[in-house]
Every structure is written in structure tokens, then in C-alpha cells.
Amino acid sequence: MTVKVEVIEGGIPHNKIMAAGLIISLVCIYLTWLNVLTGTPWFAFFGGLGAVAAIAWGSHTIKTLCSYGIGTGVPSAGMIALGSGVVAMLLATRYGVATPIVAVVVAAIIGAILGYLSNNVLAMHIPVMIKSLTELAIVGALTLLGFTAMMTGNFTFSALATGQVMFLGFALPSYVSSYLGGALIATVFMLAAIAIQHPFNACLGPNWKQDRMLMLSYEVGFLSMLAAAIMSLALISIGAALLSIIVALIGWWYTYNQYLVLSKRDAAAWLDAKPFPEEAEGP
Amino acid sequence: MSAVGAKPGGSAGIDPVASVVAIVLMIVMLAIMYMIGTPMAFMALIGIVIGGVLIGFGVMFVPVGGAPAAMGQAPGIATGVAMLAAGAGLAGLFGGAWAAQTTSNLLVIVITGAVGGGLMMAITCLFVNFIYVYGMGIPAASGKVKKDPITGDTQTEYKSQGTEGHGLPFVSYVGGVIGGLFGGAGGTLIYIMLLDVYEESLPAMMQAQSGQLLPIPAAQIMPIAVTLAGMFAIGLFLVNAVLAAYNITGTIEGPHDPKFKRWPRAVIASATASALVGLVAIMIVAL
Numbered sequence: 001m002t003v004k005v006e007v008i009e010g011g012i013p014h015n016k017i018m019a020a021g022l023i024i025s026l027v028c029i030y031l032t033w034l035n036v037l038t039g040t041p042w043f044a045f046f047g048g049l050g051a052v053a054a055i056a057w058g059s060h061t062i063k064t065l066c067s068y069g070i071g072t073g074v075p076s077a078g079m080i081a082l083g084s085g086v087v088a089m090l091l092a093t094r095y096g097v098a099t100p101i102v103a104v105v106v107a108a109i110i111g112a113i114l115g116y117l118s119n120n121v122l123a124m125h126i127p128v129m130i131k132s133l134t135e136l137a138i139v140g141a142l143t144l145l146g147f148t149a150m151m152t153g154n155f156t157f158s159a160l161a162t163g164q165v166m167f168l169g170f171a172l173p174s175y176v177s178s179y180l181g182g183a184l185i186a187t188v189f190m191l192a193a194i195a196i197q198h199p200f201n202a203c204l205g206p207n208w209k210q211d212r213m214l215m216l217s218y219e220v221g222f223l224s225m226l227a228a229a230i231m232s233l234a235l236i237s238i239g240a241a242l243l244s245i246i247v248a249l250i251g252w253w254y255t256y257n258q259y260l261v262l263s264k265r266d267a268a269a270w271l272d273a274k275p276f277p278e279e280a281e282g283p
Numbered sequence: 284m285s286a287v288g289a290k291p292g293g294s295a296g297i298d299p300v301a302s303v304v305a306i307v308l309m310i311v312m313l314a315i316m317y318m319i320g321t322p323m324a325f326m327a328l329i330g331i332v333i334g335g336v337l338i339g340f341g342v343m344f345v346p347v348g349g350a351p352a353a354m355g356q357a358p359g360i361a362t363g364v365a366m367l368a369a370g371a372g373l374a375g376l377f378g379g380a381w382a383a384q385t386t387s388n389l390l391v392i393v394i395t396g397a398v399g400g401g402l403m404m405a406i407t408c409l410f411v412n413f414i415y416v417y418g419m420g421i422p423a424a425s426g427k428v429k430k431d432p433i434t435g436d437t438q439t440e441y442k443s444q445g446t447e448g449h450g451l452p453f454v455s456y457v458g459g460v461i462g463g464l465f466g467g468a469g470g471t472l473i474y475i476m477l478l479d480v481y482e483e484s485l486p487a488m489m490q491a492q493s494g495q496l497l498p499i500p501a502a503q504i505m506p507i508a509v510t511l512a513g514m515f516a517i518g519l520f521l522v523n524a525v526l527a528a529y530n531i532t533g534t535i536e537g538p539h540d541p542k543f544k545r546w547p548r549a550v551i552a553s554a555t556a557s558a559l560v561g562l563v564a565i566m567i568v569a570l
Contacts, residue, residue, distance in 0.1 A: 083518040120301030161507050
């Protein structure tokens with residue numbers, strides 16, 4: 001599902017990453033709609049994969065924005081991405097099957113206006129400001145939508161607002177034990193915001209390498225997906241939640257090891273310290 | 284390539300064309316709300332704009348030190364604007380939401396939120412200074428003014444060479460508390476306005492969406508309304524805080540800092556951004 005990352009002279013151009021992130025994320029989120037078409041919960045994990053793709057795109061957008069030196073720290077970019085994205089995403093959930101498209105359009109409008117405000121009114125005068133904030137708003141909306149689709153198996157408003165409680169063996173609709181009513185969205189909000197800003201914040205500097213940062217963004221994406229998948233146990237059938245957890249674990253384990261390999265490649269030297277030092281032998 | 288060597292952008296002046304465009308945009312959004320929404324929703328949007336302006340203005344008071352402050356090379360609290368503003372605003376939001384459960388008096392709720400935000404900043408500033416003085420062993424000294432505008436204490440003798448000042452001078456402490464008061468009040472105002480709108484309109488909208496024939500009791504909708512209002516308040520807060528951060532570009536010492544003169548830009552940008560995000564937030568139930 002991931003964009004193939006290879007070391008190219010100068011790296012992959014940003015527009016390519018943007019197109020790949022947008023398309024993969026939209027396709028993966030739409031694949032969760034198979035849940036509704038087939039009447040099973042097994043396709044929920046695609047939402048998490050869509051969120052991971054969006055996170056990778058977002059981290060590269062933050063890189064292009066923050067290389068101009070916005071002077072406020074990288075985490076603020078992740079915060080504004082999710083702050084504007086959550087509004088677009090929640091409005092879009094009202095539109096049924098068109099939700100992901102509406103989320104992208106509304107987020108683009110919000111992001112473009114916020115970009116204009118920061119670039120012209122606040123006199124930042126950064127060439128990529130408007131484009132970057134537009135992208136970040138879309139990334140925020142798609143990341144939230146992806147995790148939401150994974151946790152509830154659906155992305156319509158009534159599905160997010162309605163949960164089920166078992167009472168004497170009957171499943172009764174409940175609004176308190178739902179994705180929105182239980183405020184699980186607040187946890188997902190922070191998981192996604194930190195995952196979007198962390199990769200560039202951790203990898204920036206003269207030794208910045210594109211493939212290493214993107215691998216870290218997949219790693220934190222899958223780690224967030226794991227946390228979201230565990231929370232989804234409360235909302236979706238156990239089998240579908242376990243499937244999400246397994247997919248997230250496999251993805252995380254692979255990308256974590258790959259990130260270690262890339263980090264060792266870029267490091268000047270490293271000491272392979274063990275978490276538990278072996279006992280010294282001899283007297 | 285590197286973010287480390289780049290210079291922060293931003294200048295002190297106001298761009299008249301862009302400001303007029305922003306104000307026109309805000310009026311357009313208010314007009315859209317007036318046409319499509321109920322009078323209550325329109326009033327709520329005006330409340331949200333006021334709340335957003337309070338946040339954007341309040342953030343200018345907070346002494347933000349960033350990484351230089353962590354190294355004792357600049358005065359202020361050693362973290363970024365967005366984190367500080369979010370901390371103060373969310374603490375205020377909790378206070379305001381708690382008060383909203385017990386009373387319906389808007390003034391009491393907003394003031395409770397302001398006290399929550401101010402308290403949060405007061406505690407933060409106190410412990411920041413505690414760590415600066417007893418942990419890092421540096422005195423509080425401003426680099427931007429010769430005398431503290433409130434106490435009149437001289438600053439330059441205490442300032443180390445090669446730094447822009449360090450620690451948290453008294454005026455910065457006061458600025459931080461004022462910023463927390465404004466931020467907490469603004470965040471709470473946004474939350475209360477959205478909560479009122481959702482409590483009024485959400486049951487009918489959920490009824491239509493769910494397709495059920497049986498009426499849904501309003502008490503069951505409450506958690507949804509609270510979550511939606513809370514999430515949008517957090518979203519609006521972060522958007523306004525980051526816009527204020529972009530206005531400050533880096534560090535600010537408090538109300539005595541020359542950068543404080545940039546506040547008109549922050550107010551215009553916050554008002555427009557709040558009108559935009561608030562419009563979208565209310566449209567969830569208004570359309």
C-alpha cells in the first residue's frame with residue numbers, strides 16, 4: 001500500500017508524494033465502504049492504511065513548509081492541520097458515500113483561506129504557505145476520516161453517533177457508547193496530530209534524508225493505527241478489530257526495522273547497545 | 284533544505300489590501316450564516332468570532348521562549364506558542380465546561396473558563412521561574428526593556444552577555460496570566476456557543492439522519508452535542524493559536540515586547556479564521 005521509497009538524486013518530488021498520498025488515502029478510505037456493500041466488518045482496516053498514507057504525505061508537506069523557517073516550531077503545523085481538518089471531516093460525514101470527497105473539498109477551502117490569512121494578513125510571505133496549509137488541512141481531514149472509518153467500519157454521521165450496548169443478549173442502540181458520544185475522536189485527534197508532525201521534527205537537520213523521514217512517518221502512522229485499532233475493540237466486532245491490530249502490528253514491525261536500518265545507514269557511527277546488558281563473565 | 288539555518292519571515296507592518304480582503308471575507312461568512320441559519324445560529328457565530336479574537340489577542344500576551352528559552356538564552360516559557368496556548372485554552376475549556384453543567388449564566392461560565400486558563404498559566408509561569416532560578420541558576424532579566432514596566436526593577440545588570448535576557452521577569456509573568464485569562468474566556472465562549480446550537484438543532488438532525496420513526500430523547504443526544512462542541516472548540520482554538528504563532532514568528536516576552544505591536548494583524552486573522560471555521564461547524568446542523 002505504501003509509496004515505494006527509493007533513494008533518488010534529490011528524492012521524490014513533492015507533487016508525486018502529494019498525488020500518491022491523496023489517491024491512496026482516498027481509495028483506501030473508500031474500500032471501507034465495502035463493509036456497507038457486503039454487510040461485513042472485515043474491510044475496516046483499509047481506513048487505517050489510508051490514514052497512514054495521508055500521514056506520510058503530511059509529513060512531507062510539513063517538510064516543504066518548515067524548510068522556509070516559519071519560526072514557530074514544527075508541531076504547530078500538525079496542530080493546525082488537524083484543527084482545520086477535524087471541522088471539514090465532521091461536516092463531510094453528513095454526506096453519506098460522498099464523505100471523503102466532500103471532506104477533501106471542504107478542507108481545501110478552509111486550508112486555502114487559512115493559508116491566505118497567514119501569508120498575506122500575517123505577512124509571513126512564504127511562497128508555499130497557501131499550498132502547504134491547503135494540503136495540511138486535507139491531510140488532517142483524511143487522517144481523521146481514515147482512523148474513524150477503521151474504528152467504526154463506516155464514515156457516515158449516524159454510524160459515528162450511534163453505538164450498541166448489549167442488554168440481556170439484545171443489541172440496543174446507544175448514543176453514549178459511540179465514537180462521538182464517547183469522545184474517542186479526541187484521542188484520535190491527538191494521535192494523528194502528533195503522528196503528522198513528529199517525522200520531520202525528529203529527522204530535520206543537515207542530515208535530513210527523504211526516505212528515512214518517510215519511513216519514520218509510516219512507522220508512527222502504523223503505531224497510531226495500532227492504538228486506534230485497540231480502541232476500535234469497543235465499537236466494532238472483535239474479529240475486525242483483531243484484523244486491524246494484526247495489520248498495524250505487521251506494518252509497524254516492518255517499518256520500524258526498516259527505519260532502524262536507514263538510521264544506521266545515515267549515522268556516522270553507532271553503538272549497538274542492548275536493552276539488558278549481559279552479565280559480565282569471569283570472577 | 285535545512286530548517287535550522289533559515290531565517291523566520293514576517294515583518295511589523297500591516298498589509299492594507301490583505302486586511303481589507305480578510306475583513307470582507309469575514310463579513311461574507313457572517314452574511315452566509317445570516318441567510319442559511321436561524322437567528323440563534325447567527326448570534327452563535329458572532330460569539331465564536333468574539334471568542335476567536337479573544338484567543339488570538341490573548342496569545343500575544345503569553346511569554347513564549349521556545350528552544351532559546353530552554354537553553355537560557357531568551358526570556359519566556361520554554362516551549363512553542365501552539366503548545367502554551369493549547370494548554371491554557373484547554374484548561375480554561377475544562378473550567379468553563381464544568382461551570383456550564385451547573386449554571387446557564389453565560390457570564391459566570393465565561394469567567395470560570397477565564398479563571399481556569401489564567402490559573403493554568405500562573406502555575407506554569409511559577410514553576411518555570413522556579414526551575415530557571417533554582418534549577419538552572421539564572422536570574423530573571425528582560426532583554427527588550429531596560430526597566431520592568433510594572434515593578435520598575437532594572438534589568439540590564441542581570442542580563443548575561445550574548446543572550447536576549449533569560450528567566451521570566453515579572454511583567455512576563457503578568458502577561459502570561461492575562462493571556463491565559465483571555466484564552467480561557469475565548470475557548471469557553473466558543474464551546475458554549477456551539478453547545479447551545481447543537482443542543483437546539485442536533486436532535487432533529489439526528490432524527491432525520493438515523494431514519495428511525497421513534498423520537499430520540501434529547502438527553503441521549505447530549506454526549507454527542509458535548510463532543511462535537513468540544514472538538515470544534517479545540518479545533519478553533521488550535522487554528523487561532525497557530526495563526527497567532529505565525530504572527531509572532533518565534534519568541535515574544537509579553538506585552539512590553541516590540542512584537543506586541545503586531546496585535547491588529549492577529550485580531551483580523553483570528554476573526555476571519557473563526558468566522559470560517561465556525562460557519563463550517565454550525566453548518567453540520569444548519570443545512
